[in-house]
Amino acid sequence: xxxxxxxxxxxxxxxxxxxxxxxxxxxxxxxxxxxxxxxxxxxxxxxxxxxxxxxxxxxxxxxxxxxxxxxxxxxxxxxxxxxxxxxxxxxxxxxxxxxxxxxxxxxxxxxxxxxxxxxxxxxxxxxxxxxxxxxxxxxxxxxxxxxxxxxxxxxxxxxxxxxxxxxxxxxxxxxxxxxxxxxxxxxxxxxxxxxxxxxxxxxxxxxxxxxxxxxxxxxxxxxxxxxxxxxxxxxxxxxxxxxxxxxxxxxxxxxxxxxxxxxxxxxxxxxxxxxxxxxxxxxxxxxxxxxxxxxxxxxxxxxxxxxxxxxxxxxxxxxxxxxxxxxxxxxxxxxxxx
Numbered sequence: 622x623x624x625x626x627x628x629x630x631x632x633x634x635x636x637x638x639x640x641x642x643x644x645x646x647x648x649x650x651x652x653x654x655x656x657x658x659x660x661x662x663x664x665x666x667x668x669x670x671x672x673x674x675x676x677x678x679x680x681x682x683x684x685x686x687x688x689x690x691x692x693x694x695x696x697x698x699x700x701x702x703x704x705x706x707x708x709x710x711x712x713x714x715x716x717x718x719x720x721x722x723x724x725x726x727x728x729x730x731x732x733x734x735x736x737x738x739x740x741x742x743x744x745x746x747x748x749x750x751x752x753x754x755x756x757x758x759x760x761x762x763x764x765x766x767x768x769x770x771x772x773x774x775x776x777x778x779x780x781x782x783x784x785x786x787x788x789x790x791x792x793x794x795x796x797x798x799x800x801x802x803x804x805x806x807x808x809x810x811x812x813x814x815x816x817x818x819x820x821x822x823x824x825x826x827x828x829x830x831x832x833x834x835x836x837x838x839x840x841x842x843x844x845x846x847x848x849x850x851x852x853x854x855x856x857x858x859x860x861x862x863x864x865x866x867x868x869x870x871x872x873x874x875x876x877x878x879x880x881x882x883x884x885x886x887x888x889x890x891x892x893x894x895x896x897x898x899x900x901x902x903x904x905x906x907x908x909x910x911x912x913x914x915x916x917x918x919x920x921x922x923x924x925x926x927x928x929x930x931x932x933x934x935x936x937x938x939x940x941x942x943x944x945x946x947x948x949x950x951x952x953x954x955x956x957x958x959x
Contacts, residue, residue, distance in 0.1 A: 642932045658672075711926070721907030724896060731835065736842060739758075740845075743843045758839075763836045775902070786822050790819070790822055845878060858872055886938050
């Protein structure tokens, strides 16, 4: 019952969080000095044309009236039409969301798959050259700007070594759409050519996007493992003669990863936001590239649509992480409510 009540409270909090997010972005998109109507009309348009277009878009109405109208549209599942693509924003988001989600999931998989083992090794080899080298790697991963790293990877692996593509999502026809995730769709439909092309196109942007996450997970894992190694139950299991591998996997990691798991939701949100720079550098046709184009054109409806879907995804992922932590350790409910 406690878990159900905890989940219900989290779901209820979803609505005010998203409302506040929409309100903030809406206000910011309206107070910027640029005029969307003038940008859409073009440099050759006269004042009357610009005013007519502003009236058609509803930009001459009071700010609160525009926001209420947008909320009514949102309640109907209508996010308006994009000034950038002249299509309904919902269609653009549906078309581009799978690309961003696939890139984010690949980066998250790399971050977890590399960060936890490397953090564990660093803790078990504390103060050794391996530990110091991994510490330098983690600091570098957090310090290097993603867009610069992406450009360097393009220059080295794509142009100098000519090993990997420097942009795009696939070469040739994409697999038959089932989920919109090319890797999964290629496996479902048995398209090995599309699978290979999707993999090689994902390597550079996925690895670039995952670098800060790898460093973060590695640091939290190292700290958690070092703390667990000092616990009495670990000393007891070692005194019982259990192999070190069993002690580490069964007892140390099980208790050391709570902080790391708690960070995964925050890391996922950072990766989702980080796709803006990565998708621009690698010409990845996802929400990030769509958001950049919308911002440059001050396409406020598209910007609000991207904000909404990103916010929902971020909150739901954090909800899933909270539930996972509660299932691992139910005492977490009492600690979070304290």
